[in-house]
Amino acid sequence: MLTLRVTEAQSLNPLVRQFRLARQDGGALPGFSAGAHIQVQVTLPDGSRDWRHYSLINPVAQSGVTDAPTEYRIAVRREDEGRGGSRFMHEVLQAGQELVVQAPKNDFPLHDGGDCAVLVAGGIGITPMLSMAAQRCAQGAPVRMHYAGRSRSLMAFLPELGELLGERLDVHADDEAGRPLDIGALLDRCAADERLYVCGPKVMLDAVLAAAQSRGWNTHERIHFELFTTPEVEEGDQPIELVLAQSGKTLTVPADQTILDCLIDNGCDPMFDCKRGECGVCATPVIEGDIDHRDYVLTAREKAEGNVMQICISRCKGKRLVLDI
Template sequence: MSDDTDSKTRILTVIERIEEPGDILRVKLAAPDGAALPAFTAGAHIDIRLSAGDTGLWRQYSLCSDPAQAQGQAGHYEIGVLRDPNSRGGSVAFHRLAAPGGSFTVEGPRNHFELAEDARRTVLFGGGIGITPMLAMAWRLHALNRDFTLHYCTRSERATAFRDTIATAPWGHRVVFHHDDLPQAQRLDPARDLPEPDAGTHLYVCGPQGFMDWVIGAAKTAGHAPANIHREYFSAQVDSTGEGFEVTASRSGVTVSVGPEDTIAKALARAGISIPVKCEEGVCGTCVTDVLDGTPDHRDQFLTDEERAEGSMICVCCSRARSKSLVLDI
């Protein structure tokens, strides 16, 4: 995981709104004065604040365009957002607010889904809206003249966004489409479509949680090293409840009780210790905090298996404690 590419908050304007199939909205964002935007690397995302009445929701959206397009005068960022009526309201609000000429408060770009640019072979798996970071990766891998394949899975051809973009891209021939309404032989088959495990082969997976768990599980079973299986969750079904425990903020000298229905972040906030929280589902990494003592009960989808095993970090928006108490470096 990389550090933030840029942590500055800025206002960006919607310069183009494109309705894609599958209820996906493609939006281009630029500085109001046309100034150059901070460069981003493939796999990066931006945080967008969505105003809803008196509250503000922060949501994370992967940058899907060629990373080179952000640089220079009149550069822009491009994202794709699925309108999901079953979400917590962020995607619906974005579709409503993203009118040409409208503006958003934006932070980033940040990259927790870095591309291993020196890999001998790269295989990308995008499910539904999970195609967005894969498009930026495809642009970058093409620029580097690397060997790669992109598997794009959707419900049907009619619900497949970005087809025009892929059709005209110089790397479009590297994309394999899989649709749920096609015959079984044309759907994604991990036994057939996963490459042979190799130290120089890297896999990238993004999409709905069930899709990701399926592909990642198959990759591990096939013998791919966990360090070579990269994933980014847009959202996750998380159960943040459990037995109560205590949390001590070592630098602040404050100890709080975290109840069965509580979260560490909320308990600390009531005691005057604020930790930035954005996704509240353990997928964005904003709230990751160092653990000095105690055993975390990881409920997130952000930390790697190795980081979880170390037990030195925790996502305080959703994770809990296996021990009676935790001591955090805050």
């Protein structure tokens, strides 16, 4: 754990606010690589505390610049429909205040190699991509980026990206093009040896994965991703009678709450990390129940077997679920 001071809090546009964090004594911080994030402790509207993870930003194409940095730089998109973490970062947190932060961790690493890295960013998903672009440029490795958003006025870091990438940057604004980014056309322009790194909303990632699979791509090898979203209530979601076989407890999971959060609220201590169905840390054995898999971790075979689920995002198609915990 680190206790850091907010040295800068700056609004980049109506939705995105940037923060710079440093030690009180200005000393060096733990290093990180492109794609890494820190977890920040936030205070929710009800006074409780929780953690949010934010990608670390580095726009400098220089080797070693993130090995022992004197500050961390993050950017937060305001989500008015969320639980309140982003509102805390936008409305409450100011320069001079302190934050409790967990040291950097990288679940979205950029692979080395001479093949071109194709970076695909949507909205606030640009934050890890900026660091990836800088790292590839510092290495003299081939890279290009596709950056999509609703409008240029809501797309952060365009000046930095333009300076860094020049003609290797393709900016797509929905309001200018009159349509969303054409994922199919993007994939059709990719060479067979190029890897894609995708970060953005779920609808973008789902479109990339579906288009890649329809083209016969090996998505596990060629597509690397990180989501910037939280679980949403889907049509047909209903309360679940949740039975914990080992303890004998029976809980009710509301339609608008994840199984993981229900367990936490009822005094359980499950393992978890991303809360978005990406990392696999919260994988839990299932004894009974028809699983509604919504994760990006399990293979098609594992999902078909139906004996394990990611409780941070997946649910039950029926009304009763028995977990081996």
